[in-house]
Amino acid sequence: xxxxxxxxxxxxxxxxxxxxxxxxxxxxxxxxxxxxxxxxxxxxxxxxxxxxxxxxxxxxxxxxxxxxxxxxxxxxxxxxxxxxxxxxxxxxxxxxxxxxxxxxxxxxxxxxxxxxxxxxxxxxxxxxxxxxxxxxxxxxxxxxxxxxxxxxxxxxxxxxxxxxxxxxxxxxxxxxxxxxxxxxxxxxxxxxxxxxxxxxxxxxxxxxxxxxxxxxxxxxxxxxxxxxxxxxxxxxxxxxxxxxxxxxxxxxxxxxxxxxxxxxxxxxxxxxxxxxxxxxxxxxxxxxxxxxxxxxxxxxxxxxxxxxxxx
Numbered sequence: 001x002x003x004x005x006x007x008x009x010x011x012x013x014x015x016x017x018x019x020x021x022x023x024x025x026x027x028x029x030x031x032x033x034x035x036x037x038x039x040x041x042x043x044x045x046x047x048x049x050x051x052x053x054x055x056x057x058x059x060x061x062x063x064x065x066x067x068x069x070x071x072x073x074x075x076x077x078x079x080x081x082x083x084x085x086x087x088x089x090x091x092x093x094x095x096x097x098x099x100x101x102x103x104x105x106x107x108x109x110x111x112x113x114x115x116x117x118x119x120x121x122x123x124x125x126x127x128x129x130x131x132x133x134x135x136x137x138x139x140x141x142x143x144x145x146x147x148x149x150x151x152x153x154x155x156x157x158x159x160x161x162x163x164x165x166x167x168x169x170x171x172x173x174x175x176x177x178x179x180x181x182x183x184x185x186x187x188x189x190x191x192x193x194x195x196x197x198x199x200x201x202x203x204x205x206x207x208x209x210x211x212x213x214x215x216x217x218x219x220x221x222x223x224x225x226x227x228x229x230x231x232x233x234x235x236x237x238x239x240x241x242x243x244x245x246x247x248x249x250x251x252x253x254x255x256x257x258x259x260x261x262x263x264x265x266x267x268x269x270x271x272x273x274x275x276x277x278x279x280x281x282x283x284x285x286x287x288x289x290x291x292x293x294x295x296x297x298x299x300x301x302x303x304x305x306x307x308x309x310x311x
Contacts, residue, residue, distance in 0.1 A: 095203035
């Protein structure tokens with residue numbers, strides 16, 4: 001082989017080796033595992049840099065176009081406001097207490113008539129109790145009377161302590177203004193002595209408000225107990241009652257529960273005061289004693305005025 005051919009072959013070999021080395025020097029940026037390609041792409045967030053050439057107050061059509069590009073739904077101007085009805089506005093089908101309740105014996109003629117009236121009204125209450133049980137499976141009229149008495153006692157203690165946060169859990173929004181009226185500057189001392197008769201459920205009703213699914217239940221409980229009540233004014237003077245004198249109290253308290261609400265509880269809603277019940281004792285109110293001018297000073301002032309007019 002001639003020297004010319006050897007040199008030519010050497011040049012070809014060196015060019016091939018240089019070309020192969022140059023290709024292998026630059027590696028591909030593609031990941032070796034294409035399985036998690038989408039997850040790796042989600043790691044990268046494209047930040048949109050705000051353009052300083054845009055308008056500070058774009059038109060409604062430009063805002064609509066931008067939101068359409070980003071896949072956003074334009075906001076709606078709602079005129080309605082959400083309303084939540086936590087309690088009813090009063091007593092529906094209120095219980096009418098029989099005259100002389102707590103005083104007439106069931107053996108007498110008046111007591112026998114009262115027993116007949118109770119039997120006639122009991123059917124509607126039983127249907128209402130059955131519907132209450134469909135929402136509250138643990139409801140029982142005999143057990144609820146004791147529970148209602150506990151709520152009744154805790155309500156009076158919270159009122160005496162002026163604990164409004166606890167009182168809201170024991171009293172409905174309808175009864176709260178009536179319960180707390182004229183108590184901000186007074187001091188109340190109340191105590192429950194004993195029950196003369198065990199509390200019992202005398203009336204039950206169920207109604208719906210606004211829609212058929214919004215159901216409220218009301219249960220009237222009869223309390224016949226002994227209590228003491230004393231109300232003091234802001235100066236510490238006794239306005240009403242006494243802490244020593246124990247009195248017999250007969251009350252018909254209405255309890256309400258929002259049955260459709262999963263977290264509804266029984267709370268004091270109202271009180272039924274029959275027409276035949278005697279009126280309450282008047283409250284002694286205190287006033288600031290006015291300063292009355294002395295008669296002699298008035299006579300001197302009139303004399304001075306007369307002298308001035310003459311002069």
